[in-house]
Amino acid sequence: MQQQYPFKDIEQQAQNDWETNQTFAASETSDKPKYYCLSMFPYPSGRLHMGHVRNYTIGDVLSRFHKMKGFNVMQPMGWDAFGLPAENAAIKNNTAPAKWTYENIEHMKTQLKQLGLGVDWNREIATCNPEYYKWEQWLFTELFKKGLIYKKTSTVNWDPVDGTVLANEQVIDGRGWRSGALVEKRDIPQYFMKITAYAEELLNDLDKLDGWPEQVKTMQRNWIGKSYGCEVEFPIIGQNANLKVYSTRPDTLMGATYVAVAAEHALATLAAQNNPKLADFIAECKRGSVAEADVATAEKKGMDTGLFVTHPLNGEKLPVWVANYVLMGYGEGAVMAVPAHDERDFEFANKFGLPIKQVFNHVITFTEELRNARPKSDYEHYYFDDKLWKDWYASKSIDDVLVSMQGSYFGLSHQEAFDAIATDLETKKLGKKRTQFRLRDWGVSRQRYWGCPIPIVHCASCGEEPVPLAQLPVVLPEDVKMDGVGSPIKKDPSFYETTCPTCGGKATRETDTLDTFFESSWYFARYASFDSNNAMVDERANYWLPVDQYVGGIEHAILHLLYARFFNKLMRDVGLIKNDEPFTNLLTQGMVLKDGSKMSKSKGNTVDPQELIDTYGADTARLFMMFAAPPDQSLEWADSGVEGASRFLKRLWKACYEHLQLGTIAAYTTGDLSTELKNLRLQLHQTIEKVGDDYGRRHSFNTAISSVMELMNALAKIEGTDDATRSVRQEVLQNVVLLLSPIVPHICQSLWAELKPNSRILDADWPMPDKAAMVQDSIEYVVQVNGKLRGNLSVPRETEKAAIEALSIQQDFVSKFLVDGASVRKIIVVPNKLVNVVIS
C-alpha cells in the first residue's frame, strides 16, 4: 500500500476492473428485486458540464447504494442527440450536424467513464440513430391512424429577413437573433398530439405519485389547469351570431362592461375589413414573439372594434374590443371583461376609460336592511383608487355577497351566484357550465433539419399517408451542408421526392421534423429493450418499468416530465407496456450556479469539470458535488471547497495506511471495551443508521458525508495500538469505506482490498447497525427556563418524568430564577431531549 493517495492509479484500475468484469451489465434474470435508476440523458453539447457531474453522481450514488442493498440494478446512459445547437454549430464550423454530434458523443462518453459511473454501457442509445427513431416514426403513424395526431394551423415566430421560423430562444427583444429583423407571428399548418385527450388522467394520476416532490406535482397540476367555469354567449348586435367566451367567474357576469377578443379572433378580422386603423392595430399585435412570457408582460393595448354585443342576462349593450392580453390559444380566444373583479380587466378599463361596475362586496353580516337596499344608480364610474379596487378583486371571501342591484341575484354568495347565473344562461340557451383545461395540444412539427423526419407522405390523390412500417425508418440524410437559411432536406429532391405508399403515384415527403421532446418522451422504455429490432419495446420493458428512481434537473419539472408521462400512457394504450406511470420516484436536482445564475455556455460562466477530474480525480469531484449542497437545491459553485474534499480523502487514506502498518486485524465483534471505545462504537453505529437513512429515504448526501467526517474526527482522537483498540479501529474503517463507497467508489474499492485482503467491496453488503452498541446508559437533557437554554442535565436512561421535573428545578441555573415571588407555572418534558421550566 502506498503512503500517498494515488488517485490516478486507483481510479484507472477500478474503472478497468469494472469494464473487464462487466460489473454493471444489467440482466433480467435475477431473483433480486429490480431497481431501475435513470438519470436524464445529456444533450451532446461538446463537453460535460457541472450540471452533468451533479446529475450523474446523484444517480450513481443511488444505484450503487441499492446494489449494496441487494437490488438488481440497471443504470443506463444515452444521448438526446437531435436539436438546435447542432445546427448552429454546423453553420459556425462549416460541418454537418451529425458529424459534430457523433464527435461530441465520443468525447463526452470518455468523460462520463472517467467519472466512474456504474453504467451499463451495453444499453447505450443515441436518439439520432435510425434504429432508435424508426420506432417513434412507427408510433407516430399508429397515433395518426387513431386520430391522436392531427394537423391544424398554429402560430410561429417568423423572421421576414431570413425567411425562416425561429425558436423562442432565437427571438431576442422581439428581433431575430441573426438578422435583427422584427419578428412576426405567422400561421402555418403543423401536426399536433392530442395530449388534451389525456388531460384528466394526467391530472388524476399525479395523486398516485407519492415518490414525486410536491412542488413538481403542483406545477404540473397548475399547468394542466383544470378549471370550472361557464361558456357565455353574447349575441352580436346586427349579426345573426353570438360571441362565445369562457369564464371561470360567471358569478361576476353582472359586472361585465365590455368584451375583448384576441387579435387573431374571427370577429377581429371581420371588424377590420372596413376599418384600416383596426387592421393596422391587429397587424401590430401580430408583431413580436409568440412566447407567453412576452405576451403577458407586454404593455396592455387595445382598440374598439365598433361592434357591440348584448349582455345575455340584462340586455345591456357592451362594446367589443381587441386586446393584446387575450390569448387565442386558451378558451375561446375571447373574454368577458369585469374590471371591478379582475386585475387585468381593471388595468385595461382604466387605461381606455371603460366603465367599472362593482357587483360583489365584502359584507360581514348580511342584514335584512342590506338585502332590501338598492344602489343609487346602475352605472357608476370609479377611477384610480387602486387600494379600493384591489380589495374587490383580490377577495373571494365566503362573506362576499352579490350587491349588484340586478334582480334575483342580489345577496348571493360567489358559489350561489355561479350556479344561479349558469342555470339562467342555460335556460336562455346562451351558455352552460364547462370544465376547461389550460393544457393545450402539443405541436410537434419543427421546420428544422436536425430532427426525426415526420413519417408522412403527401399524395395529391390520397392525401396525408403515414409511411408503412416496412418502409421505416424514413432516414434523415446526414451528409448535408448547412447554409443557415432553412432546412437542407426542404431543398433536397432526393429526400422529398417519393411515391405514395397507397396508390404508388408521385408524392412528396413531409420535410418538417419532430420536436426533440418526442425522442426524450420514451427513451426510458427503450433502454429496457435497447437491441429489439422488431418492436419499439419488448417484454423486457415490463420487467424494468416503471423507472424506480428518475433523477434530473428541476427545469424539466413540467414539459419533459409531462410529455414522458403522456407517452407512457400512449404506449400502454397501444399495448406495448403495462404500467400507468413511467417514474415511481423523482429527484429533481437544483441548478449549478455561478455568480448567481445558471452555468451555461451562453452566459460564459462555466467551470470545466475535466480540470477538476484531472487535478483531483473523480472521487474528489464526486465528493465535492455531493457535499456542497443538498441535491434538490441550487448549488453555488465555489472553487474553494474542492480542496477540502480532496483533503478528507487524503486523511481517510492516511488513516487506513497508518492502521495497517501494524498488519491486518479482524474487526471487533465481542469483548469488554473502555468507555472511550464504547462511545466510538456508539457513534459508528449511529452513523451507519443515519447514512443509510440519508441515502435511501432522505437523499441527503451532504449530511451523510458530514456525519462520516464527524466519525473520522472522533476516530482520529483514539490513540491506542492494543488489539481491542485496533479491532474497533478496523471496524470503524471498514464501515466508513462501505458507507462512502457509493459516493467515492474508486478509493473505497482500493482501501477495502487493503483492509480485507482477498475480498472485493463489490461483493460486500450494506452494513447493518449493531443495536446493542447503540444503547446509551444516560440521557443528556437540555434544560430551558421560559424557552431559553440555561443548562444541561444528565440522567440515567428511563428516568421517570416526575423525577426529571424535580431534578430540573433543583439545578442552580433554574432555581436562581425562583426569586422575588416567581414560581413554577409549568414544566414541559420532551422525552430524551428537553425540559422547559415556565416561570413567572
Add this chain to the structure above:
RNA sequence: GCCGGGAUGGCGGAAUUGGUAGACGCACGGGACUCAAAAUCCCGCGUUGGCGACAACGUGGGGGUUCGAUUCCCCCUCCCGGCACCA
C-alpha cells in the same frame, strides 16, 4: 404578468415530526514542525458588552399563533427556475 422554489456567520451549508440555531466543510487568525516555504498537526472563530463568570441580541423585512418558531399562519422585499419552438 402567471405558476413553482429559495433567503440562516466572511462563504457553502446543518438543525429529519414545533424542542440546544450555526453540525460538517471552506476562508480567516494564532501556535507546533521547518533554515525557510509548502504540506501536515493543534487551538480559536455569529454580533455586541464584560478581565471573566456571564448577559443581551441574532435565521431577508413586518405582524401573529405557542411554554417554545429557521420550522406553522398572514403581509411584503429580493433572487432563482418554468411559461408550451433551448434542452
